[in-house]
Amino acid sequence: MSELIIVGSGAAGAAAALALADLGLRPLLLDVGHTDPGAGPRVEGNLYDYRRRHDTFGLYIGEDLHGLSDVLTGETGIAKLNAPNAAFVVQDAARLSPVEASGFDAIQSFALGGLGNAWGAGLYRFVDADLAGFPLRAADLAPYFDRLTGEVGISGAGDDLTPFFGATAGLQPPLRLSYNADRFYRSYAHRRAAFLAQGIQVGRPRLGVLSQPRDGRPGCDYSNTEFWQDAPYLYTPAVTLRKLIAAGQIDYRPGVLVRSWTETAAGVVVDATDAATGAALRFEGRTLLLAAGAIGTSKIVLRSFRDYDTALGLLENPAVQIPFVLPASIGRRLDAQAFGLTQLNLVWESPDHGRLQGSLLELTSPMRAEFFMRFPLAARANLALVRSLLPAMLLMQLFYPGAAQPPAQLSLREDGTLRIRGHENAISVRELAPLLGLMRSAGLWTAPMLIFKPATGHAIHYAGTLPMTESPARYQCDPTGKLAGAEHVYIADSASFTALPAKNMSFGMMANAMRIAEAAARR
Template sequence: MVFVIGSGPAGVACASALLAAGATVKMLDAGLELEADRRRQLAGLGAIDPAAWDGESASFLKDGVEVNRGGIPLKRAYGSDFPYRDPLGLPLVMAGVQGQPSYARGGLSNVWGASVLPYRDQDLAGWPLTTGELAPHYRAVLDLMPFAARVDGLAESFPLHHEQPGRLEPSRQAAALLADLESDAGSLAASGVNFGSARLAVRASECVRCGLCMYGCPYELIYNSAQTLERLLAHSRFSYRPGVVVERIEEQGAEVEVRGREIVGGEPFGERCERVFLATGVFSSARILLASLEAYDHPLPALDNCYFLLPLLRNRGVRDVIEERLHTLPQVFIEVLDAAVGEHAAHLQVYTYNELFRVEIANVLGPLRRLLPRVLERGFLGRLLLIQGYLHSDQSAGLTISLRRGAGPGPATLEVAGRGNPRTRPALAALQRRLWSLRRSLHALPVTPSLRVSPPGRSFHGGGTFPMRAQPSDFEADVLGRPRGFQRLHLVDASVFPSLPATTVTLSVMANAHRIGEEAVA
């Protein structure tokens, strides 16, 4: 029997590959879930058409959502913060960092934006594998999830890896932007700009375009790895053990001992197996591995993607966006490769209207909003788009992770601090200039004074703590994700990525986890 630790996207992808290869798999997980009362409310909401919702029936989805000048600090799931709760209260100190580990069933896929895009070979410079080696695993993991995409200008650089993707209708603002970009596609491509419809892990055919995606889909159409877990539970060689937090892993000859604590009561937990696949995310995996290596007080560098928000104001607006039926996930992807920005492409996700835009306008204007005629506000919203952007980890601030030994028998403290990068500010400035130069193609102006750059960790794309190498040194891993010093422990989340391309991370994490699972037991 082998253990997979964690039920997030990496965990379920790895478990799927292991089962396909003939292994018997037990998944260990903290497994926190949405509160029962919210689950009942959600079931009731999802059982009826949006036209039948009254003013209160969907209000619970928005509990705790507060928009301020820095954006939304942490995205909630159906009004709950359960994806970020620590059931044991393990000591965690964050300095100049935003981000959290997840102990939830499904991990951070409870709150992700559903964007999926593969990596390109040029993104994998310094990696001990190629996109050709990942390609069959991209296809395999896309079969685990719903997938909505189009064959467009992105396909040449970013293959679909899927025969029959679903199709989500774009909003009218997105359709207008795509039409304008298509009219200048040749010159954009020649200047290093690729674009296309956003690719999303969503059951497109069932989408009712209720506009509540940012709070959690009332019909649960956005992929959550807990959905794959439900399917795995039907497999005769798969078992699931929730309610435990793993703290340490030790190899003992041909066996691996996994130790931790029960969530209820905090009692010690311990089991043995033949092999372990660790998929708990960059923070929890670092805590477990540093403790297992007895590497206390060792500063471990971690990678991140710089995450920023930048409004775009279109030259011409779209009428009545407030009343439009639409989804509010990303609508358009734009990839910008510019030598002034850096040797790697920046990834831009364009959002069109959602109701949080109105809250943001109120925050910016304050009492002056009362003086803004409603017709002007509606016209402004019809022109407003929002870029959610990412830079490659080479151009981004990073993190430093350390584990400090606890006092007496107490648990160790995980300390996470931000680590600046002198390349970030020049890269962002160059990207803003590039977008300004594209204003005619975009038929829009970037509102550069409103650029917001989040602290390290806010992208939730963290990784690179034990990077894969062809010949690993200390605190590095081999191509099967085994940190140096281990033979039967495989790290399968983004912790093993040697770099973090700007494009979306989850699909590649799943593909690599699937690859490791398949190859480790071949």
């Protein structure tokens, strides 16, 4: 019998494992655990130098045409998940956990490291305002944020966003800005008073991306390859897990799909199947920590309670994507030496939805063809714009709090299929007028017709199905993450979130997973 069993190896599972390893415990971690076979080509040096010398079909698309998924299916997927090197992240998900979804993009991962293998590595401390409604305060999470900052290696800076992003201790210097981002940031500095008057502040992101070498990992090389291959300067939960496995600090059991648990006087019996053969497996432990992601964890809970009627509320951050053009950069050469993900963040105290958070992204890493038909002109004219206008563009992903729309409804059918009923993204572009006006004054132009509203679920920030409260009722957990109606089961991932702030939840979820793992271990 194991003392502690963790289910899932994503950001929450890895953080829980780290907390238990720090305590000298050796948890059993059950996981399907797909990994990158590493069969794809590897870019040495800069992406655009490589493209001029090499055929990039294997890098961008792959023999199985994985990189063309959106075109071939006619659906809008997550660009980073369409990269051939990311195929393992969502491998087998439809078979292992079928979902019947409407009005909701439900993306699941059964990879070692989970969806963290394809994240943008935005890691932001929760402050008290983010924890409104939670039965805990930012101070409760602070020691775990500090520990994780040391583990991950986070770059960032003290600036206008420090009150929103929390302490700067232990941060590496921020990454170098791209040409366009630097230009906008200087413009913001000149117009700062006008931005502040509208409740808008801009600053450097907190990223799990090394700007300097550390612990044998290199600093960012600005090669634009982040979308297309494992980048050793970009942290993923698999980094921590591989370290713990190599050191023998966790008992990692891959190839296991957990289905349910039953409680006994001594603890829990976990029923699972071999992910490849379907053969039944059984594990016994004293305490179970569920960290399979809000959707996966909810499925295990519903199945364990044999509940095929209840619908759980599933929170998600609605978002809009706003393409901006810097007119002064039109015709400029492509910034080939850039970091291809978040350059700057923006926080807006909006009149309609409270605090929103935006990420200003460079567009240098995705394929150029991704944008070819997003321009409204004839094909050859669009091609010319890809060449001359795209290097003058930045994209803002603006995230809204989960409360900006009603939660989706998640339930389980007896055949094991999850049913998720979402809502159309109802964010109004008109509400963005004050923001767009200020951005224009700082040199970033857009048009409302170009603003894109992704389907609900597209942000992959799922949370809140089993919220923690001081007095938990059915399908809720207490402040230590213990699930109501179960004596030995804890919810360690974002399923236990009471609310979902507009801020990227990954870092808050990881710190909370460590807190809950410690509480479970103490019991």
